Amino acid sequence: MTSNSASACTWGAASAQDAARACVERPHLAMMGLYLGGFIGLFSESALNVALPQLTKVFGITASLAQWMVVGYMLVIGLVLPFAGILMKWFRTRSLTLFAIGAFFVGSLMSALAPSFGVALSGRLIQGIGTGLVLPIMFAVVLEVFPASQIGGAMGLMSLIIMSAPAIGPSLSGVILGYFSWRALFFIFAVITAVGLVFTAHYLVSPFELTRPPVDAASCVLSCLGFGGVVLGFGLSSLLGWGSPAVIGSLVVGVVALVVYSRRQLASDSPVLNLRAFSNKRFRVSATLVMISFGITLAAMYLIPQFAQNGLGLTATLSGLLMLPGGIVNAGVSLWSGKLYDRVGAAGPARCGFAISCIGAALMLFTSTDTPIVYLIAAHVLLMVGVPLAMSPCSTNGLSALPEEMNADGSTILNTMEQVCGAVCTAVATGMLSAGDAVGTSAGLDTCAAATMGSHYGFTFVLILAVIGLLLSLGMRKASR
Structure with missing residues (x-):
């Protein structure tokens, strides 16, 4: 039974005051399409890295061009995410979700059947549209369909999706590619999203009132230039280097556009993205901690396989599998921390x-x-305990601090910051790794030793992020909830 009425729904609630805002008898069924869409979107973000060497051989392209399957995907997500909040005010949540998951489904089939790299890349970019919409919708809807006493657990499940999907991506894709071609990955994406479409069509409700505020065209252009420029600049830095005119130009345009965009949103009565959420200290601190947590995850997820292969001399498959225990632990802690x-x-x-x-x-x-593999796994497991233990409660704490009418904007802000921070931290980790490797090589170290030094540079960056997060968390109120 579902209802979009404003009356309180007491399904699963301890009291009328605890009731969910939208009446849904089985909220997890209502969320299932979004769960699947969010998982496969973030899983594909890291899983495709393992398939890039196959793509270069099949299509006869360079590794730099193949990287656009990852960079282009993140770029489209960065472009689409900031608009999710206002789209939820113009279109019914169920229809918007069907469109988003449907876009990922169509993009997956295009890439799976692609006769050329251009078609495969086009499908990948269409997938980015779906992921850019699904993530903020998922966070916004969960606050409406669950009773207040169950929101922490529900957010823990979503933290599991966000953190474990990219963490296990390299492991599972390595196994899949060991038996099938890269096309199999996209067919699997299509099958999972098809199931998500079925759940969405049958169970998802539309809990938000459609206010249809006016849309500022100038803000839309500034959003694309700002978020797109920053993500593109950092994404290209690992391919072209920080001194590249394309990288510098993208970052300058992005930063300037974001400054103008932010001022325009704060002065507008109908902003595309309501940045006034940052005036709430609880949301501001929690959002920053979520961003740092996500940055730690993506940086470590990139550095550990690099060290395993180049420093310890392990195969790509074994490097992916050694991250599997951490991914499993991540899943369990995410649920428990919620x-x-x-x-x-x-x-x-x-x-x-x-x-x-x-x-x-x-x-x-x-x-x-000479580090034993067990040592590396143990260190990775500790990271995968620490990050979700902080991330899920901080996500819930930040969104719960906002008034109901800002839920869509708050979830969009969180997801936009995560993706931008993910691109930034991955690029910085790549740069640190390369810098340390170069120092080791110039000092006369062998290849493995130089790679190990580069890894140490990268993990120093990860440690700095963790220390900053710890210091900021000390300023949170003990009973913050």
Whole structure:
């Protein structure tokens, strides 16, 4: 049974005051399409990295051109995400979700059947549209369909999706590519999104009132230039280098456009993205901690396989598999930390999480070319305990601090910051890795030793992120919830 009425729904609620805002008898069924869409969107973000060498051989292209399957995908997500909030005010949530998951489905089939690289890339860009819409919709809807006492657990499940999907991407895709071609990955994406379409069509409700505010065309252009420029600039930096005119130009245009865009949103009565959410200190601090957590995850996910292959000499398949225990632990902690928020709030879990992340990152600095695989797995597991322990409670804490009418904007802001931070942190980690490798090579170290030094440079960056997160979490109120 579902209803879009404003009356309180007491399904699963401890009291009328605890009731969900939208009446849904089985909220997890209502969310299932979004869960699947969010998981496969983020899974594909890292899973495709393993398939790039096959793409270069099949289409006869360079590695730099093949990287656009990843860079282009992140670019489109960065362009689409900021518009999700206002789109939810113009279109019914169910229709918008069907469009988003449908776009990912169509893009997956295009890439799977692509006769040329251009068609495969076009399909990948269409996938980005779907992911850019699904993520903020998922966060916004969960606050409406679950009773207040269950929101922490529900957010924990979404944290599991966000954190574990990219973490297990290299492992599972490595296994799939060991038996099938790269096209199989896209067919699997299509099958999962098809299931998501069925769940969405049958169970998802549209809990938001359609206010249809006026849309400022200038803000839309500035949003594309700002978020697109920053993501493109950092994405290209690992391919062209920081001194490239294309990188510098993209970043300058992006930063300037974001400054103008932000001023325009704060002065507007009908902003494309309501940045006034940042005036709420609880949301501001929590959003920053979520961003740092996501940055730690993506940077570590990039650095550990690089060290395993280039520093320890492991195969690509084994490098992916050694990350699987951390991915499994990540999933369990994500669920548990969401329920922990319902009991103790966000401050305690956030502090413990960042402290554990500091220990895991510090252990990475003591690795060498002779480091046992078990040691590397243990350090990675610590990171995968620490990050979700902080991230899920902080996500819930930040969004719960906003009034109901700002839910869509808050979820859009969180997801936009995560994707932008992910691109930035991955690029910085890549640069640090290359810089350390170059220093080691110039010092006369062998290939493995130089790669290990580069990894240490990269993990120093991860440790700095974890320390910053820990210091910021100390300023949270103990009963923050």
